[in-house]
Amino acid sequence: AQSVTQPDIHITVSEGASLELRCNYSYGATPYLFWYVQSPGQGLQLLLKYFSGDTLVQGIKGFEAEFKRSQSSFNLRKPSVHWSDAAEYFCAVGGRAAGNKLTFGGGTRVLVKP
């Protein structure tokens, strides 16, 4: 069965500092990987996705993620965090072998210090 682990429940970062959120997945075939962001009281919004090709993918709001098959990881990064990046971030995996179902990780809450 597919699964996603986000090891960090909370991360606090200073505004302007870099951010990296970890994501490890388990999937028995070629994975489709996603990062979503959830602002307080809002639904989830797609930040970026990986289907195939270049393993470094760019997303919205200045985020990028790198797919590393050997490590079963898909970590999210941002070089310089803004206060508006404070939110909950979810990594997800899915694919045809899973019947097109997305499995989400438990999320990482990002707090931004002024």
Add this chain to the structure above:
Amino acid sequence: DTAVSQTPKYLVTQMGNDKSIKCEQNLGHDTMYWYKQDSKKFLKIMFSYNNKELIINETVPNRFSPKSPDKAHLNLHINSLELGDSAVYFCASSQDLGITSTGELFFGEGSRLTVL
């Protein structure tokens, strides 16, 4: 215009009651979903409909019954509510079957259900 809208946003009710949550999307998508987010923020898919046809039905108590009158609407009815049903329920939609095409789900703002 909100792309995926859910009503009500908040719902407080007693155990044993029956309640419904409605969802509408104006994106022209073919597929709609219900997800449950528990108190620990875990998101789990419950149901998915494609062109009004049920395509994903996870292990969910049969007290939960989705209904899709047309492809722009997906409602969730819950009978005999229990304390453990307290959660935030998210409706989402996607083009085609979603993750194998554009890969993007569009989520509503959620409906927070509290069962007392």
